[in-house]
Amino acid sequence: MVSRTLIGFWALFDVCLLAGGVISIVFSFIFRKPDLLLNLAISMADLTAALVLGIMLCITFVFSIGAIVQKNHVTIGLVILNYLLIIDAIAVLVAGTYVWFFSLRQRNEFHVLYQQLPASSRVVIQDKFSCCGYFNGSDAVENAGTFCTQSQIAFTNSLDPTDVNNAANFCVGKVTAFTDYALNNIFSWYFRSCYGFMPIILGLLLLSLCVINMRKEDERFKKIDAKRGGRGFV
Structure with missing residues (x-):
């Protein structure tokens, strides 16, 4: 038995x-x-x-x-x-x-997803994080909303994206900071x-x-x- x-x-x-x-x-x-x-x-x-x-x-x-x-x-x-x-x-x-x-591979993976978002959604993200463009000032940027005006886009586009001091002006760091938090504390949990x-x-x-x-x-x-x-x- x-x-x-x-x-x-x-x-x-x-x-x-x-x-x-x-x-x-x-x-x-x-x-x-x-x-x-x-x-x-x-x-x-x-x-x-x-x-x-x-x-x-x-x-x-x-x-x-x-x-x-x-x-x-x-x-x-x-x-x-x-x-x-x-x-x-x-x-x-x-x-x-x-x-x-x-x-x-968050930075590159979310770049693809960011590009696939409708323009209205990218505008919301730009206004929320006060950023223009993903990797640089001309990457999937939307000339709309309260932050990314024509002058702000021109300023952001003039910045060197390889300079870490300019990172705060682009959306990649702020978007992946949130998604990293979500993945580590919610999804990865x-x-x-x-x-x-x-x-x-x-x-x-x-x-x-x-x-x-x-x-x-x-x-x-x-x-x-x-x-x-x-x-x-x-």
């Missing part, structure tokens, strides 16, 4: 898996709000990935309940569960690694937690293998016992 201690640890890791799925789903909904800079740092694709990952973990949990309640000689459910856990682990690894790699799902997934995988092995062993001894006339072992 499978020990209660083993089943207890299995149940603990399974509940943690459910908690991870719920956290991922809640995260994806909390940050689906209209916020220009936050939406720049956390795209809808990122939130959709978090939602999909959360649903995957919750589906795995539901399947695990059906797998563990099967009779001892039925282990196919636990075998399928292990394959699901491997898929979950791959998804966690891919998602976490993508965000980590993206965070290493989630994906550090996301990487934290990995020990749970792998732990449940190993515990499931142990349960399968113990069940097979129990069935083997039952068959041996049956051949001996049900007298058991001394």
Whole structure:
């Protein structure tokens, strides 16, 4: 018979898996709000990935309940569960690694996103941060709003973008300062937690293998016992 201690640890890791799925789903909904800079740092694709990952973990949990309640000689459910856990682990690894790699190239990555923003959104950013242009005074600059007037654009465009003393005049530093804060304190917090799902997934995988092995062993001894006339072992 499978020990209660083993089943207890299995149940603990399974509940943690459910908690991870719920956290991922809640995260994806909390940050689906209209916020220009936050939406720049956390795209809808990122939130959709978090939602999909959360649903995957919750589906795995539901399947695990059906797998563990099967009779001892039925282990196919636990075998399928292990394959699901491997898929979950791959998804966690891919998602976490993508965000980590993206965070290493923020200045260039957000340059592309900044250029894709509508002109009205760039005007809002220019006025909020009192800056003109992204990397320099002529890079995705909008002659509109309260700050970037024609004279201010001309002044900013005359500055040397390689001079650190002029950095405050361009939007790149201020935009990436905000997005870096968002990634480090909000988004990366989630994906550090996301990487934290990995020990749970792998732990449940190993515990499931142990349960399968113990069940097979129990069935083997039952068959041996049956051949001996049900007298058991001394």
